[in-house]
Amino acid sequence: MEGHTNCQRIRFSTGCMATTRYYHTQTLLKSGKVLVTGGYLSSSSALASSEIYDPSKDEWTSTTRMATARYGHTATLLNSGKVLVTGGYKSLSSALASSEIYDPSEDQWNSAASMVTPRHFHTATLLNSGKVLVTGGYKSSPSDLASSEIYDPSQDQWNPSANMAVPRYLHTGTLLSSGKVLITGGYTSSPGGYLSASRALASSGIYDPSQDKLASTTSMAMARYAHTITLLNSGKVLVTGGYSSSSGALASSEIYDPSKNEWTSTTSMAMARYAHRATLLNSGKVLVTGGYSSSSSALASSEIYDPSKDEWTSTTSMATARYGHTATLLNSGKVLVTGGYKSLSGALASSEVYDP
Template sequence: AFRWTLSEYCSSLSPLFYGLLLGALIGGLGLAIVTTFWLTSSDENASTTGTWSITGTTNYVRYIHTASVLTNGKVLVAGGYNGSGSLNSSELYDPSIGVWTNTGSMNYARYRHTASILTNGKVLVVGGSDSSIYLNSTELYDPSIGVWTIASSMNYARYLHTASVLTNGKVLVAGGSGSSGYLNSTELYDPSTGGWTTIGSMNYARFRHSASVLTNGKVLVAGGSGSSVYLNSAELYDSSTGVWTTTGSINIAREWHTASVLTNGKVLVAGGISSSGYLNITELYDPSTGVWTLTGNMNYTRFRHTASVLTNGKVLVAGAFNGTGCLNSSELYDPSTGVWKTTGSMNYARYIHTASVLTNGKVLVVDGYNLTGYLNSSELYEP
């Protein structure tokens, strides 16, 4: 019940060889139709700045994992899926030497979970699934000893939810999907007590949405899907009142998009998928007005990509699936002009990967998926 019914296989070759595998699990039988074709990519519009370089390989292939930049500058990758099952393994990347080393394993294998850096430096992993059941279990990673310990369970099992660290240090978990379907329930984790408390419900049940902590401390949830319908609704959580209120709707209903809080306080939503297909459309939310406005289109439609706010304020989008193939392209959004420009391409096409902004300003992209299978490659982007 937890395996993809649609799997997109993408190539890392150049010229890029792409394949699409449509899989349907019917009565336990796997039926597949495979279509392959060639695409070539052009960097003639690429910026002269911004390069990708390969760095250390992870010890395990994985996708649908999490990546967290620790206070010591290392990156913790945890869980995920490797094609045959969910993972409980975790590993650390050291930017000073470019090497991955195994660290303590989680108590529960999981993917489609969330990971949050707490104010005390520990990492809270929440929910997800383990290929057979939805999880309400949570656990804490202590970087000082490299060990995971079981924490209090959530009130609701969920996956494909969001988790946001509030300005008061608590963690807000919202939405997702569970055994009863799409969820509008939300709950708070208090690190000082280690307990979970249910709070006000969102106005719309949703999963595959985005959640952004605004500069005013409120949390903006946008898009996603619920009851098999793409959503354009957005709502705000106010931690001072514990109440959700609706705000302006995005112009294009979408799921699997990215949301980035810009240095000017606005939120950039990019790409995803809607009823009309894969998107290159991007839009901005202005917290001062509660209104969404369209901004420049990306050069490529993208789904399950990553978006990273660089130290210079620009937003780097990398990889994706676009409906016909997997991308190794990346591009930059400049908030001062509202324009997207292509930059250097990754060495491997990938999607469902992670991207982390390191303390040195570089961006670390890890693992994911393409036609060659599940990846254990990682690479660095230098602006």
């Protein structure tokens, strides 16, 4: 079986996926179940397999496979309840333009229109209109992208959109309360090639769907990529961690206030980390899990940020250190963490549930 590993249940853990994977996607469906797609298994081995987790049964079930193996892709829950998967890498030399749509009611994947431009490690954001904005990403060495495009599910059609001021990948894109999209940080490789030195970005941009314009906005205090971004209940945005060529893994955090177009440095995490995950809890606090440290090892540690106190607090560590994993808030208020990569152990099939 593809990437199968024996899995023993241990404290704080839930059942294992059928397949080890990292840089996969994880999407909460309208049914309350969770869809996991694709990812990376090992050197030059992308995955086409998908699995569904049922929290009510604590059970993983393999589902139908995508037409194309991919990692570093995106998965977006559409208003219809279907899931749009875009782009990614099939191998180290071929970024994908293809898209697929998963229909949970039929457990079926269907081909969708291909993007205008192949890309991986891009962003995909569901707009209030029900359309999906895709920005940036990486095409092939040395070709990081400034282009954006929009998918219209009602027409199954991609159309070019406004370009960013700077090409970037491993950045973030987040829907603000205003309906605009905030784009932050990332990596620009020109002219040095893929993940070359000194090219992390501090710059940010705002996309306005009503005008199809993408304008530069104030920059973060720290250049960073492979960071996280979380929309807080206040409408402000929390950015955490990431990697900077000047400082390595980052513990710093910043908050963006859209009403003032202003970034403010906030208290730092206890542990510097990148390729971690951040999840908004029902309490309004933010759970940060795992990641990769400045000492070049995967992390099991977790921390919680309380916006009302501007305070980070260490919480229970995961059973397994991991980075490149996924974390999703379940309808129960618990958080499902799956897969990822652990130093020396390789890709993981294990999953864990955090109970706040």
